[in-house]
Amino acid sequence: GEEPDSSKEETSSMSDSSSEEEGDNVMEEVEIEEKAAPAVKEEQEAETKEVEVKEVEKTKEEKTVALKKKDCQPAVFIPVDRLPEIQEARLKLPVLAEEQVIMEAVKENDCVVLCGETGSGKTTQVPQFLYEAGYASAGGIIGVTEPRRVAAVSMSHRVANEMNLSTGVVSYQIRYEGNVTKDTKIKFMTDGVLLKEVQKDFLLHKYSVIIIDEAHERSVYTDILIGLLSRIVALRNKKGLPMKLLIMSATLRVEDFTENKRLFCTPPPVIKVEARQFPVTVHFNKHTPLEDYTAEAFRKTCKIHRMLPPGGILVFLTGQAEVHSVCRRLRKAFPYRPNNMEHTETEDTSEELKKIKKQKQKKSVSLPRIDLDNYSALPVDDRDEDRQAGIDDDDDDECSDLDLGDQPEDTEEKADPSIPLYVLPLYSLLAPEQQAKVFRPPPPGARLCVVATNVAETSLTIPGIKYVVDCGRVKKRFYDRVTGVSTFKVTWTSQASANQRAGRAGRTEAGHCYRLYSSAVFSDFSQFSEAEITRRPVDDLVLQMKDLNIQKVVNFPFPTPPCSEALVSAEQLLISLGALEEPPRQGRMVDMKRASLSCPITPLGRAMAAFPVAPRYAKMLALGRQQGCMPYIITIVAAMTVREIFEELDRPASNEEESSKLAGRKARFSQMRRLWAGQGQSLLLGDLMVMLGAVGACEFVGCTPKFCEENGLRYKAMLEIRRLRGQLTNAVNAVCSDAGVCVDSKMPPPTESQVACLRQIVLAGLGDHLARRVQAEELLDSKWRNGYKTPLLDEPVFIHPSSALHKELPEFVVYQEIFETTKMYMRGMCAVQPDWIPKLLPQYCHFSGPEQNPASWYCTLSGNVKCQQKSTFFRVGWKLPAIEMD
Numbered sequence: 001g002e003e004p005d006s007s008k009e010e011t012s013s014m015s016d017s018s019s020e021e022e023g024d025n026v027m028e029e030v031e032i033e034e035k036a037a038p039a040v041k042e043e044q045e046a047e048t049k050e051v052e053v054k055e056v057e058k059t060k061e062e063k064t065v066a067l068k069k070k071d072c073q074p075a076v077f078i079p080v081d082r083l084p085e086i087q088e089a090r091l092k093l094p095v096l097a098e099e100q101v102i103m104e105a106v107k108e109n110d111c112v113v114l115c116g117e118t119g120s121g122k123t124t125q126v127p128q129f130l131y132e133a134g135y136a137s138a139g140g141i142i143g144v145t146e147p148r149r150v151a152a153v154s155m156s157h158r159v160a161n162e163m164n165l166s167t168g169v170v171s172y173q174i175r176y177e178g179n180v181t182k183d184t185k186i187k188f189m190t191d192g193v194l195l196k197e198v199q200k201d202f203l204l205h206k207y208s209v210i211i212i213d214e215a216h217e218r219s220v221y222t223d224i225l226i227g228l229l230s231r232i233v234a235l236r237n238k239k240g241l242p243m244k245l246l247i248m249s250a251t252l253r254v255e256d257f258t259e260n261k262r263l264f265c266t267p268p269p270v271i272k273v274e275a276r277q278f279p280v281t282v283h284f285n286k287h288t289p290l291e292d293y294t295a296e297a298f299r300k301t302c303k304i305h306r307m308l309p310p311g312g313i314l315v316f317l318t319g320q321a322e323v324h325s326v327c328r329r330l331r332k333a334f335p336y337r338p339n340n341m342e343h344t345e346t347e348d349t350s351e352e353l354k355k356i357k358k359q360k361q362k363k364s365v366s367l368p369r370i371d372l373d374n375y376s377a378l379p380v381d382d383r384d385e386d387r388q389a390g391i392d393d394d395d396d397d398e399c400s401d402l403d404l405g406d407q408p409e410d411t412e413e414k415a416d417p418s419i420p421l422y423v424l425p426l427y428s429l430l431a432p433e434q435q436a437k438v439f440r441p442p443p444p445g446a447r448l449c450v451v452a453t454n455v456a457e458t459s460l461t462i463p464g465i466k467y468v469v470d471c472g473r474v475k476k477r478f479y480d481r482v483t484g485v486s487t488f489k490v491t492w493t494s495q496a497s498a499n500q501r502a503g504r505a506g507r508t509e510a511g512h513c514y515r516l517y518s519s520a521v522f523s524d525f526s527q528f529s530e531a532e533i534t535r536r537p538v539d540d541l542v543l544q545m546k547d548l549n550i551q552k553v554v555n556f557p558f559p560t561p562p563c564s565e566a567l568v569s570a571e572q573l574l575i576s577l578g579a580l581e582e583p584p585r586q587g588r589m590v591d592m593k594r595a596s597l598s599c600p601i602t603p604l605g606r607a608m609a610a611f612p613v614a615p616r617y618a619k620m621l622a623l624g625r626q627q628g629c630m631p632y633i634i635t636i637v638a639a640m641t642v643r644e645i646f647e648e649l650d651r652p653a654s655n656e657e658e659s660s661k662l663a664g665r666k667a668r669f670s671q672m673r674r675l676w677a678g679q680g681q682s683l684l685l686g687d688l689m690v691m692l693g694a695v696g697a698c699e700f701v702g703c704t705p706k707f708c709e710e711n712g713l714r715y716k717a718m719l720e721i722r723r724l725r726g727q728l729t730n731a732v733n734a735v736c737s738d739a740g741v742c743v744d745s746k747m748p749p750p751t752e753s754q755v756a757c758l759r760q761i762v763l764a765g766l767g768d769h770l771a772r773r774v775q776a777e778e779l780l781d782s783k784w785r786n787g788y789k790t791p792l793l794d795e796p797v798f799i800h801p802s803s804a805l806h807k808e809l810p811e812f813v814v815y816q817e818i819f820e821t822t823k824m825y826m827r828g829m830c831a832v833q834p835d836w837i838p839k840l841l842p843q844y845c846h847f848s849g850p851e852q853n854p855a856s857w858y859c860t861l862s863g864n865v866k867c868q869q870k871s872t873f874f875r876v877g878w879k880l881p882a883i884e885m886d
């Protein structure tokens with residue numbers, strides 16, 4: 001019952017702009033092809049295709065007529081019945097003064113940029129302006145994108161509340177959750193959600209306006225959406241289906257959007273909202289605490305509370321665990337006295353929590369009041385969404401829920417207990433009802449203190465803040481080039497962010513900002529945070545864009561384009577993985593670089609695009625549905641993406657006793673590894689079999705810290721693997737509803753034939769990491785003894801003594817990565833049977849004789865070392881959902 005796809009004709013007209021010199025067009029071509037269903041293509045499909053296309057065209061015409069009749073252009077003023085106190089509060093917001101100007105600009109232009117200081121009312125008010133002007137009443141709805149889930153949820157509730165409308169009308173949609181109904185008129189969503197919708201309906205027929213909020217954050221998906229929408233809006237208007245685009249930013253730095261000729265031929269108008277900002281005095285620390293900035297934040301907050309006049313305190317830290325730890329210490333230092341607290345937290349009084357409360361009171365008598373905030377049911381950490389939608393700013397794998405009392409005693413800060421401090425945490429994974437508390441006034445007589453991550457920097461404005469404590473750091477996502485996995489690291493923030501944070505103190509009156517670092521450090525900060533797209537690998541992005549039928553990714557109007565080499569090499573990797581069609585070979589020589597610039601996606605590529613992992617691993621998942629291999633492939637991919645699952649035992653010992661202890665552990669662990677590696681086929685799966693065996697054994701006993709400790713496994717890594725396995729299982733089941741992969745963490749060891757299949761799947765995914773042992777007759781130099789040749793390096797690489805394949809020395813192996821200690825070693829290895837190579841990696845093979853029946857072949861990958869083999873293998877194309885392997 002899917003709507004017929006109609007993107008072909010619509011999008012082909014995107015390319016009819018002036019084409020000047022090739023590769024230098026002002027309005028670049030963005031070719032988008034008719035989307036092929038990611039299913040097995042039948043032979044007969046070619047014949048039925050023509051008929052189908054006509055069918056599609058007809059329905060599209062009907063759709064167009066229907067939309068025209070409704071007409072998206074606003075006609076009437078839609079009254080909103082607001083409560084008087086709400087109306088009064090609204091009138092104080094700076095953006096209200098600009099309503100006329102904004103609405104005029106929106107009427108006159110397809111795209112408008114709106115800049116306004118955080119808290120000026122952009123997010124909550126602009127959707128209301130558009131609603132009142134009738135933009136949601138003529139056949140289309142108002143869509144608002146946020147880079148963070150917390151903002152999407154909280155803003156939808158706030159706006160529903162302000163407009164006196166139900167959440168069925170002002171709704172939200174985040175990856176796995178939402179309350180959108182058929183009556184929805186204003187829809188808040190994460191940028192990732194809208195991107196997925198573009199995949200289904202390129203022209204976004206159901207929207208009359210799209211607001212891209214928080215554009216200054218420059219999240220990858222926001223950037224891509226702006227690029228796409230610049231075209232979508234132009235196309236919609238050309239087709240007489242008007243649509244508006246509003247880009248909202250908290251900073252004035254919008255030239256990447258407005259001055260970018262690739263994006264908009266005529267620069268969109270920029271409207272500035274002047275916010276009343278009271279002066280904020282900035283205080284720098286003399287010294288910069290390098291490690292323990294949370295302790296410093298705690299001390300500073302205590303001082304402010306004891307010594308300075310009333311006014312809310314906002315503390316900026318980097319992640320959930322830090323926030324909780326500082327909240328705990330503050331509550332300990334400034335206990336509540338319950339009869340002082342008129343605010344009772346009604347939402348927390350469930351039986352369950354009462355029980356915990358009792359238990360905890362028993363356990364730690366010294367605790368004056370139980371901080372129920374720490375028990376808030378944290379939503380499941382679905383980091384895959386974060387990876388897809390690029391939202392999560394403060395993810396933290398440390399959930400500090402129940403442990404208490406491990407904090408150092410805060411003797412020096414015994415404060416005057418007569419002034420209550422109302423301490424609230426705020427971070428993006430906090431339950432919505434907990435988040436909502438920061439917007440309510442604190443209990444009478446108490447001072448509000450919000451300990452937050454950088455969600456409070458621009459997405460959420462907390463009323464009544466007079467003091468800001470800024471640790472100067474931010475948790476940023478870094479990408480591992482090998483695994484494509486993102487990890488979060490704490491780094492210095494930018495000057496622009498630090499100033500945003502300071503600004504939070506001057507919204508209602510003059511305020512103070514205490515920076516926990518010196519002015520010298522501040523002047524070393526980068527001026528602005530750079531666009532995320534320039535500091536992450538792009539192979540997964542290119543795949544996502546191809547899945548959107550964007551052929552020439554290099555020509556895509558990125559607000560800040562990634563470097564073209566990165567795009568070309570991403571495209572080449574995707575071609576070699578079979579995710580994109582190979583460029584046609586003209587004669588013998590192909591200019592791969594030129595030819596690979598506009599390769600369309602293959603059905604395999606579409607299947608891969610559905611998985612939230614780097615393309616190499618996505619390919620393994622896409623091929624995992626054979627012989628019941630999926631649970632194993634999921635585990636292997638999870639284990640490969642979690643780094644360092646084994647305890648490091650090669651560290652130098654400080655004394656003899658430790659050294660002998662280490663040696664003992666090492667002996668035991670290598671014995672375990674041998675056990676997990678198994679025999680026969682299993683052994684040939686190599687290090688990956690060891691990972692599989694470790695996870696299998698660990699889950700068999702229920703993944704206990706004790707088991708991990710005894711067997712040299714890192715407990716945290718094992719928990720992470722478990723989490724990832726759950727997520728990937730869900731993703732696989734969502735992609736192929738009939739896959740029916742079980743979430744059971746326990747699994748029996750794979751059979752011999754399953755292991756053979758697993759080895760081939762791994763080869764198919766890691767194909768460009770193929771290495772071949774240098775044969776005795778090829779030995780040029782003694783340094784090559786037992787060495788392997790790889791396509792990337794001129795030097796030999798070796799099998800590490802700790803590898804399961806150390807004694808095997810197989811002729812061909814694939815590896816996950818190369819690391820260097822005394823020599824260069826391969827990590828994460830698996831042995832490969834030579835005759836699989838022409839079948840699974842035909843792109844890397846040179847065939848003599850007709851391709852369909854090659855007489856012999858050699859692999860061009862393993863350093864051009866010829867390895868002639870009589871072969872009867874054909875070049876096989878990928879067939880999905882399942883291809884048959886040996």
Ligand code: CDP
Nearest residue numbers: 118119120121122123124158439461462463
């Ligand atoms: O988007 P922008 O930063 O320009 O401002 P906003 O998020 O629309 O916030 C406007 C005002 O509404 C601020 O003063 C917030 O404190 C307030 N607000 C609120 O009281 N409760 C919410 N749930 C959301 C916003």
Ligand code: MG
Nearest residue numbers: 122123458459
């Ligand atoms: Mg906002």
